[in-house]
Amino acid sequence: MLLTSSQISVAISSTVVTIFTFLLFLSGYVLQQQTVRSIQAVIHPKILPPAPTINPVFAKHFGRPPGHGFYEKYLASNRPKGGWAKVAYVQLVRQHIEVCGTITAFAQLEKEESMAQRIIMYPREWDAQPQDGAKLAPHVETSRRLLREAAKHYKVMLQPIEPNVQRTRSKITPEELYPLTNLLALHYYNRVLYLKPAGLILDPTPLDLLFTLPMDSPILGLSAPTSTSEHPPPSILLLQPSKSTYKELSSLLPEGAYPDTEILNLIHVESAPREKEFHTRLLAETSALDAENVAEFNATEFLEMTGYVHIEDPGVEGPEFDVPRPDFVRAMPSGKQARKAWESVYERYRDARRDVCALDLAPVDRPVDEGGGTGMAEELK
Template identity: 55%
Template sequence: MLLTSGQISMAISSSVVFMFTFLLFLSGYVLQQQTVRSLQAIIKPQPIVVPPPSPVLAKHFGTPPGHSFYDKYLASNRPKGGWAKVAYVQLVREHLHVCNALMLFAVLDDQESMAQRVIMYPKEWDANTTPALDPRIETSRRLLRNAAKRYKVMLQPVEPMLKAGEQSTFPLAGLLSLTAYNRVVHLVPSGLVLDTSGLDHLFTLPMDSDTLGISAGRVDGAASPSVVLLKPSKDAFQTTMESLSAAKYDEEDFLSRMPLLPDLPEDQIHIVAKTSGLRLEDDSFNATAFLDSTSYVHVSDPEVLGPEFDAPRESLASVIPKRPEPKRAWQEVYERYREMRMDVCGLDLEPVPKPSKEKLAQSQQIP
């Protein structure tokens, strides 16, 4: 069968179209494969090269170097059993001091103290019926939860152990029962931790007795310590509690009978100071050096209720130091306390409670 010229022309045209279509498809397929391989190369995870760790020393102490005595001492001294066996323990019996405990632990956490942290509080605060009796309980619960969450504080509710007049109480001596620790430190409220260096050093000191106190000095006629060291043990706890239960418990009496350790003279850091002592300082006193070299400032002035209260100016005027530098240090401590109370706890200063009718009547009696 012979093909006509038109059929031959159509066949040639179809062959040309098919060939060009095939070439176009082939070029598209090749381009597509190249694109896929490029995308795979981009998406494929690259091996991670981990650099060798930097040679750093284990951090057994909270603050950076800068205090020669403590740096040299702690280079060869650690607490017995390590930092897991020592703890700062705050015993709070009233709502007023819960925020102060948080403030102390906030600084310990910020300065990376390696010691453990414990807050002991009355177990009755956990009762569901308590808020109806005391509206402050919810604030205390919130602060305790924050302590556990933000500052790695262990919360331990405690039962009353002794009678103090008509009320039951948990004595400070009860901290001797914390036998999970070889040494505990309690900071008497209210106060500010300025530098954990000296306080952490207390965990390494040898102790000849089960209790040891550090006082800011007999600046106000009292030798009661502002920092308390305890060496917990079953025997020490039983012996001490038996001696306390023989009479009504008086914590001030217990503290005043505690052996005192003087502030360490061989270093530039002072373990503890008291705001009431600033009134006795002379013109050689330097406020900046005081704030930089003191570990714990016990904010206590006999004529005012405490730094938690918004005391009237006339009351503060009677206790504030007269010399410029001690006055500046005193004002700085009180201002820091107020600011930290707001920053850490979200609390303003408490209003000064009004005197009861009985006290008001007594003050108005004519002798």
């Protein structure tokens, strides 16, 4: 029997309706099942196996050169007395030009995940508001900004301090106003570590090690041999703060004498050890790179296996300043590898100053006559 055209149309329409009805039912069913599984997951969450325990010391130094194995193993099984919450890196900044270098050092500690606390002591007068609606001086405003960023981003505790002496003389040095004895006032901590500015932390691991080692004296200074001094002053101070130590040290100082040199003369100073077996060094001086054994010195190894480099060279105001190129070249070591390491240290310091502090090198404006002004470099201090 032949179907008419109208019957064929009805049959096609019925088939289309049936197909779309089935697809609509199928999509609804799938959506319903997904909703049921989501509700079940909330009511009966899947229990995941516990994450494997990772030693933080080994984790943060994964991929380090082989020479760090000694420090890794030692720190994995040795903690400071009272734990890492009772030891701290502390910097005492007395001049505005020192602030950025301190911040970059603590930024490196944060990057390398050093577990010790971090403290910056600075003059309380920097927090004072200007009188009569005057604006803050640009260098004061910059220091305030950097200190706030250090507290926010690098877990730094800020400690404003009062001057130890009154400004009774026309010229009084920052060292007299804010002597290193202030470090002993941090009684909460069992041990604090002070790094002489300006410098560059290349690897905090050997520095962290100092928090765990025994001390024969409550104040220990560490120095590195330099090419300019047979007995250089310490670039690292390791202290056990206490009221009794502070009182004893203060009683030994001549009345009215507060400069660092007077205090450091009373401190037991040792040369920073170098573990040749592990090819590591705790402390280095840029001024001593020219005295290195040229045949053995390797710039790459120096930069990878050194804890702290103190940057101070004759004829160079400091790594913070844009020193004239001729003076910079004259201060360079003569050895090719030593010069490579020397230039890299200055370059890294400059890059950190730009990246962390958003600052260029400070201009050097030297006096041109005997009665000349102090220039921009002095103002920044």
